[in-house]
Amino acid sequence: MPPIAQAFQNARHILIRGVNWLGDAVMSTPAVMRLREACPQASLTLLCHEKLGPLWQGHPAVNQVLTFSSEDSAWKVGLRLARERFDAAVIFPNSPRSALQVWLARVPVRVGMAAPWRNWMLTHPLPPRPGHVTMRKRTPEEIHRLQAADKPPGPPPPPAAHHLYHYLHIVAAVGARAEPLAPTIAVAPEVEQHIQNRLGTLAGPLVGLCPGAEYGPAKRWPREQFIELAKALQTRWQAEIILLGGHHDAPITGAIAKAVGGRLRDWAGQTSLAELAAVLKLCRVVVANDSGPMHLAAGVGTPVVALFGSTSPYLTGPGLPGETRHQVLYRQAPCSPCFLRECPADFRCLKELSAPEVLQAVTKVLGGG
Known part of the structure; x- marks a missing residue:
């Protein structure tokens, strides 16, 4: 078993830094469920913006939900997390701020996607997953040129391009299964x-x-x-x-x-x-x-x-x-x-x-x- 997977197998308290948008949060639920499956002994705490807190309350894969507001600094969030004494963390967003929050919490194992300005805050920065497709914005000039050419669109991206696999890729790196599940939200x-x-x-x-x-x-x-x-x-x-x-x-x-x-x-x-x-x-x-x-x-x-x-x-x-x-x-x-x-x-x-x-x-x- 790779050392990173062993660290999560031995962890008693795992932090999941959740994403900030509703649609992305729903698409991340299969990865959270796979992490729950891989680490049945651990207590899973999910950290997210307060607007998404109700989405995770009562989710069967999560033991605790912590939230922050838009006014909370990374330093304030990090100090609060430090009191929880997490053993390991997975960071779903690609932002520097999300990695900084977890770094300030002094979590010893920090896993997330590699990206400029934040790799030094991760103990395990991950490369892009196979099938990853960048969502690049077209310029207005490019749009008018493509419409004038009126060519049929190219072939669709592979199934693994779906954003759901982004979060599965992260938890797979720590020993969870990468096979997809249907996104699931609990309703009280x-x-x-x-x-x-x-x-x-x-x-x-x-x-x-x-x-x-x-x-x-x-x-x-x-x-x-x-x-x-x-x-x-x-x-x-x-x-x-x-x-x-x-x-x-x-x-x-x-x-x-x-x-x-x-x-x-x-x-x-x-x-x-x-x-x-x-x-x-x-x-x-x-x-x-x-x-x-x-x-x-x-x-x-x-x-x-x-x-x-x-x-x-x-x-x-x-x-x-x-x-x-x-x-x-x-x-x-x-x-x-x-x-x-x-x-x-x-x-x-x-x-x-x-x-x-x-x-x-x-x-x-x-x-x-």
């Missing part, structure tokens, strides 16, 4: 019951629509298409529509709610993270842009119809790569994926996805009972 029964009571009696299937994407408008399917889809779901399935997202999504959901009317609930910005997970679990199907709620819906076991624009489903698709429960709609343009927040061209990657096409994908789920 009392929170689920609270949401059921809040929803009341439903006259039709509950369909969640998540029209936002915090990254930027290049990820967002047009609002008009969501309106058309919601009206069609009400007509075709007598569906109970619920609009979900954060406070920043309220202007979008408010406009959709006003245009659609009928059996529609606008809960954007009106749920905690734990409540959002619960309502997503209670939906029969969720239609979402590439976003945190998309990953969260998959993590609680709900079928997802995922709409991809500027990003790549091969890298950040919902659930376990290749899982047939979820359906990905991706109209790959010559310039796709560009990874930009705003489209400098004609936004064809998402404009060409029609409401009838998305309705057909939803119908595959609802029609299956």
